[in-house]
Amino acid sequence: MAAAKSPTKTPTKTQAQGAQTYGAERLSAAVGELRAQGTRITDARVAILEALSATDAHLSADDIAHAVNGLQPRVHRATVYRTLESLVTAGLVAHTHLGHGNAVYHLTTVPHAHCQCQRCESIIDVPRTLLRGVSSRLLEDYGFNLDTGHSALLGLCKRCAEVGDMR
Amino acid sequence: MAAAKSPTKTPTKTQAQGAQTYGAERLSAAVGELRAQGTRITDARVAILEALSATDAHLSADDIAHAVNGLQPRVHRATVYRTLESLVTAGLVAHTHLGHGNAVYHLTTVPHAHCQCQRCESIIDVPRTLLRGVSSRLLEDYGFNLDTGHSALLGLCKRCAEVGDMR
DNA sequence: ATCCCACTTGCGACTGTGTCGCATATATCT
DNA sequence: AGATATATGCGACACAGTCGCAAGTGGGAT
Numbered sequence: 001m002a003a004a005k006s007p008t009k010t011p012t013k014t015q016a017q018g019a020q021t022y023g024a025e026r027l028s029a030a031v032g033e034l035r036a037q038g039t040r041i042t043d044a045r046v047a048i049l050e051a052l053s054a055t056d057a058h059l060s061a062d063d064i065a066h067a068v069n070g071l072q073p074r075v076h077r078a079t080v081y082r083t084l085e086s087l088v089t090a091g092l093v094a095h096t097h098l099g100h101g102n103a104v105y106h107l108t109t110v111p112h113a114h115c116q117c118q119r120c121e122s123i124i125d126v127p128r129t130l131l132r133g134v135s136s137r138l139l140e141d142y143g144f145n146l147d148t149g150h151s152a153l154l155g156l157c158k159r160c161a162e163v164g165d166m167r
Numbered sequence: 168m169a170a171a172k173s174p175t176k177t178p179t180k181t182q183a184q185g186a187q188t189y190g191a192e193r194l195s196a197a198v199g200e201l202r203a204q205g206t207r208i209t210d211a212r213v214a215i216l217e218a219l220s221a222t223d224a225h226l227s228a229d230d231i232a233h234a235v236n237g238l239q240p241r242v243h244r245a246t247v248y249r250t251l252e253s254l255v256t257a258g259l260v261a262h263t264h265l266g267h268g269n270a271v272y273h274l275t276t277v278p279h280a281h282c283q284c285q286r287c288e289s290i291i292d293v294p295r296t297l298l299r300g301v302s303s304r305l306l307e308d309y310g311f312n313l314d315t316g317h318s319a320l321l322g323l324c325k326r327c328a329e330v331g332d333m334r
Numbered sequence: 335a336t337c338c339c340a341c342t343t344g345c346g347a348c349t350g351t352g353t354c355g356c357a358t359a360t361a362t363c364t
Numbered sequence: 365a366g367a368t369a370t371a372t373g374c375g376a377c378a379c380a381g382t383c384g385c386a387a388g389t390g391g392g393a394t
Contacts, residue, residue, distance in 0.1 A: 039341095040391075043343095060380095061380075074344075076343070078344075078381085079342080081380090083342090097264070097268065097321070099264050101264065101268030101380075102379085102381095130304055133300050134297060134298060134320075137297055138297070138320070142282065144322055146321075147321050151318050151321045152318060153301075154313075154317040156312040158311065205362095207360085207362070207369095212371090229350085241372090241373075242372085243375095245352085248353075249353090249372085250371085268380080270351090270352095
């Protein structure tokens with residue numbers, strides 16, 4: 001029903017300026033890329049991209065479904081999953097598997113790897129270059145092409161490691 | 168029936184006779200350790216340790232439940248999960264999170280890290296030393312204590328990478 | 335501006351993995 | 365053998381993700 005947003009930014013509500021423009025930029029870039037690929041621009045897709053553009057945090061599919069339902073109440077869970085998958089295919093979104101199994105999604109604007117604390121479940125973003133050595137070793141020794149950042153490295157964050165022994 | 172459908176079994180040890188004694192050794196060692204810790208020795212626990220001792224492959228909880236039911240038909244799914252967890256706590260068993268979310272279990276006799284192919288889902292065991300550099304970097308730069316091998320490194324195995332582009 | 339159709343969506347049902355509460359059974363200590 | 369804390373069996377539940385199908389709609393064609 002509602003027309004897709006035009007490439008020119010259309011701010012809905014004025015809030016924190018900086019983050020808002022940052023998110024708006026990322027959003028319009030993403031929508032433009034979608035259009036360039038010939039994929040349809042739908043309300044559900046725009047809403048999901050909005051949710052992802054507005055934050056640098058890592059959102060689960062459920063988080064996204066909640067956020068999207070604030071904008072487009074009729075969007076179904078299944079649509080969120082399918083849309084996320086197609087956005088991944090389009091190269092706009094990446095998902096990372098965390099330890100417990102559920103995946104988190106983020107825009108591909110800044111590729112990075114992830115460390116997750118097994119106790120407090122917090123996530124630390126680390127540069128992909130940190131895994132460069134491992135990546136080349138795996139390729140040389142096993143012919144294995146590492147997809148950096150597709151699964152989180154598990155362990156204990158600093159804070160939890162310090163109190164770690166008193167379980 | 169009880170056979171795991173794991174795509175790859177680690178092609179290390181000779182099977183049949185050799186594996187049999189090898190498994191028996193590992194089994195009695197594990198049971199001894201359980202006893203030493205004061206944990207009760209039950210049919211379910213022995214059956215689960217038998218299943219794990221008999222192979223070097225990576226078994227899912229479901230694989231184990233099937234294998235165990237060949238030995239002790241009355242063992243319930245929930246018991247398998249609870250027992251595996253207590254074996255992990257006891258330090259006899261380790262579990263690894265694969266990409267899709269489900270975990271696989273193996274004895275802790277030979278610690279190692281895992282690479283999993285996202286396409287064919289095969290698992291490659293790699294020595295933990297390969298991650299030593301990353302591990303120390305993470306500790307120095309972020310205070311993060313990497314638990315090597317707790318989550319699989321995802322990517323494409325050699326075979327799948329070669330045909331990778333023709334999706 | 336309208337039409338048309340393949341692509342998307344909404345919906346509900348379904349699968350698979352893992353957890354929980356509770357009554358019962360049993361491994362181990364005495 | 366008896367007592368008792370622990371482990372088990374069982375069914376129900378929770379959660380993440382998927383599927384089939386009918387209905388809706390985005391966007392190029394007319």
